[in-house]
Amino acid sequence: MSPSDAVISTTFGHLPALLLSAADGAQASITLYGAHLVSWRGADGRERLFCSAKSSLDGSKAIRGGVPVIFPQFAERGSGMRHGFARVSTWRVSESGVDDGWAYAVLALAPVDLAPGHAQAWPHGFELALRVAIRANELTMGLEVRNTGAAPFPFAAALHTYFLVDDVAGVRILGVEREELAIHGKIDRVYDNAEPRLALVDGDVVLTLRQQGFPDAVVWNPGLEDAAALADMADGEYRRFVCIEPALLHAPALGPGQSWRGEYHVS
Numbered sequence: 001m002s003p004s005d006a007v008i009s010t011t012f013g014h015l016p017a018l019l020l021s022a023a024d025g026a027q028a029s030i031t032l033y034g035a036h037l038v039s040w041r042g043a044d045g046r047e048r049l050f051c052s053a054k055s056s057l058d059g060s061k062a063i064r065g066g067v068p069v070i071f072p073q074f075a076e077r078g079s080g081m082r083h084g085f086a087r088v089s090t091w092r093v094s095e096s097g098v099d100d101g102w103a104y105a106v107l108a109l110a111p112v113d114l115a116p117g118h119a120q121a122w123p124h125g126f127e128l129a130l131r132v133a134i135r136a137n138e139l140t141m142g143l144e145v146r147n148t149g150a151a152p153f154p155f156a157a158a159l160h161t162y163f164l165v166d167d168v169a170g171v172r173i174l175g176v177e178r179e180e181l182a183i184h185g186k187i188d189r190v191y192d193n194a195e196p197r198l199a200l201v202d203g204d205v206v207l208t209l210r211q212q213g214f215p216d217a218v219v220w221n222p223g224l225e226d227a228a229a230l231a232d233m234a235d236g237e238y239r240r241f242v243c244i245e246p247a248l249l250h251a252p253a254l255g256p257g258q259s260w261r262g263e264y265h266v267s
């Protein structure tokens with residue numbers, strides 16, 4: 001494969017997207033809407049991410065699945081929009097290519113890219129860069145937040161990863177609690193100062209999750225009842241994923257000229 005085939009422009013649903021292909025067969029799709037990684041297949045051909053069959057894929061609503069980028073607010077912890085505007089804004093591609101066998105792309109977001117209402121509601125000078133890279137059966141995501149304005153701003157960030165599983169009732173998460181965590185029904189837990197290395201065990205598939213710069217972690221699944229209230233989730237789909245999210249929930253304000261960086265590595 002020539003390096004120019006490693007990253008091509010395509011569509012996912014109705015959304016402009018990038019298709020990353022590493023020479024070893026690993027593939028990933030990222031929509032510009034949200035800089036949203038919606039699909040990741042390792043070189044073994046196995047899809048690792050859940051994406052709801054009922055998700056809007058037209059830019060009218062955040063995508064239900066994949067890896068929503070959460071910024072500048074987590075959930076309803078603040079007066080701004082739930083989970084922030086990054087997942088509902090259209091990012092720019094700033095770089096892409098191949099590096100040491102990794103197919104990668106960097107997407108960027110700044111106030112100029114925001115819908116006027118979002119820019120007015122959060123009037124800060126900032127630049128976000130999300131780097132997604134795949135090779136073999138590994139994924140690396142790096143999120144950088146830079147303050148380009150004249151005043152400090154507070155923020156939260158997370159990579160709200162929906163892992164595709166066989167049945168959520170059968171998975172085990174290692175590292176978040178003293179005992180291994182099994183999921184029985186709805187779960188929505190925040191772990192402040194989480195272990196930087198977790199494992200997701202789904203039958204004989206084990207994923208190792210490593211986070212750096214993100215001190216916290218969140219585990220979420222809506223369970224049967226809450227899933228029924230989600231218009232963008234089909235019947236029974238809640239069984240097919242668990243969200244394990246590296247997060248930064250209590251950051252000190254970022255001063256002018258300062259930047260923060262978090263990394264997530266899944267293998």
Ligand SMILES: O=P(O)(O)OC[C@H]1O[C@@H](O)[C@H](O)[C@@H](O)[C@@H]1O
Pocket residue numbers: 075082083160188189218220245
């Ligand atoms: O429906 P949304 O906005 O994508 O949020 C999904 C879930 O995201 C999780 O990160 C939160 O901890 C949950 O409280 C929330 O329900």
